[in-house]
């Protein structure tokens with residue numbers, strides 16, 4: 001897994017609550033047996049028109065947000081299906097972090113496993129950051145995982161919570177399976193008791 | 194200390210737990226299907242790892258399988274490739290597979306309990322969010338992502354943080370025509386689709402006790418639609434009766450000994466939960482969703498809501514989006530909404546009792562001319578049982594299509610999909626945009642309500658259905 005330490009990137013606001021993983025990556029793209037190639041299908045039904053052209057009204061298609069790597073969304077982002085294809089699609093599109101007031105549990109877990117940082121911030125902070133992103137073309141944020149902080153251009157910092165283990169894994173790009181396998185003896189003891 | 198059932202199962206499955214480390218939880222059963230597993234097996238190969246316990250792993254094909262004649266070749270070549278890949282992986286890693294031609298094939302959450310693989314007190318995972326279904330037998334069962342599938346394949350363990358506990362207590366007697374599906378939809382309507390986030394729900398109370406195991410599965414199945422990590426119901430005599438004689442269940446003295454152990458599982462009297470909610474069964478009415486998530490639900494006697502009445506700006510916007518997508522006007526009575534399609538199936542409502550309930554409504558009646566309706570049994574075993582009881586004949590005579598087992602139009606990965614703009618009464622669990630087909634409009638209901646809706650061509654209150 002890629003390590004995550006610090007990131008500075010352009011911000012795109014997706015003003016929707018309860019964005020489900022069926023929207024993040026629709027089922028017709030789940031038939032692949034590879035782990036790659038999902039980025040172009042991210043938010044497919046919102047992003048493309050019936051004829052396959054980009055939907056000019058969808059926020060990711062606005063030229064001013066091109067190259068965005070930080071997504072801001074409403075509450076309960078990533079609800080629904082456990083498909084890890086959702087974080088794969090977000091990551092392969094270029095997102096490094098998602099900011100929202102809350103996340104669905106399985107989705108949040110899946111993000112950590114793929115080097116994407118899901119950051120929960122209070123709803124009023126999300127609303128104001130999202131407003132800034134709309135008001136200021138090229139709006140950027142800096143994320144410092146070590147400090148657990150989202151830092152605005154004017155220096156304002158918003159701290160966020162993350163579990164110690166998740167933080168450790170992200171900072172070090174840790175292979176979790178390798179981690180567990182170091183305790184193989186304990187697993188064997190458990191199995192034989 | 195007094196403990197909840199969740200805490201008991203959690204504690205007995207800890208391989209390692211020290212204060213400054215993330216706990217390592219042992220997994221008793223790992224269920225695998227074709228869609229979320231290929232990248233996990235590939236990961237094992239890349240890292241030269243083995244499957245630690247193929248004997249605790251079971252695989253089936255359900256999401257992609259066609260539900261038409263199984264003798265015909267599969268026309269979707271990418272789906273076929275995914276199924277082939279599962280077969281190759283199972284043979285390479287020695288995992289038992291109930292493939293498309295197996296008499297045991299079916300939706301993973303239907304066959305687990307049916308085969309006696311699902312048992313009280315077990316930890317069960319699957320790369321599928323509706324794994325919560327298995328909690329109906331008193332197991333701790335939850336969905337995981339593909340990286341975690343690889344983790345379980347390699348280690349038979351998961352790195353997990355303990356969840357909060359959430360008791361949802363339903364006392365009283367369900368009115369006529371009100372089902373397990375209506376209980377869970379009413380709960381989700383009440384707490385919202387993120388009301389269970391971070392928690393494992395235990396359903397308790399006399400109304401839950403009165404449910405059959407299959408009905409309990411319907412309730413636990415949709416725990417994830419309230420955001421819960423898992424849903425569970427304490428085992429009781431109903432549970433033991435259900436399990437007795439199932440293929441992989443303990444037999445004879447081993448069964449009796451197992452039952453003695455299972456009797457220790459229920460939550461201790463006076464144990465406390467982190468959150469609680471109480472509802473009265475007598476006040477639950479048949480439910481119909483009107484929007485684009487399962488929390489957008491109302492009584493069949495209700496109306497499509499007005500975005501202007503929503504408490505927050507976000508909810509108002511979400512409701513506007515949903516009504517635009519669903520092509521519904523505020524204030525429309527639910528029973529005025531016509532449908533084009535009816536789908537009876539999915540891991541929520543495709544078991545024999547669901548099909549019996551739907552058949553009872555369909556018997557001697559006809560599907561409306563404007564509606565096309567299909568019944569997709571959850572497993573080959575359910576299908577055989579239904580055919581033995583003549584349910585297939587009842588459905589066919591009424592004008593329903595009778596299909597082979599699989600997920601089918603629950604998510605439309607196979608050819609069973611809604612066309613853009615079509616409106617469907619569905620017994621499945623998700624009414625997300627495009628879930629059953631791009632532009633398709635899904636309304637979630639119970640099997641009885643779905644069958645009655647097929648007949649009348651619009652939603653109908655099953656309590657008044659003659």
Ligand code: SF4
Pocket residue numbers: 255256300301302321323539540541599600603604621622
């Ligand atoms: S029936 Fe639907 S919800 Fe259940 S496992 Fe299949 S696709 Fe998932």
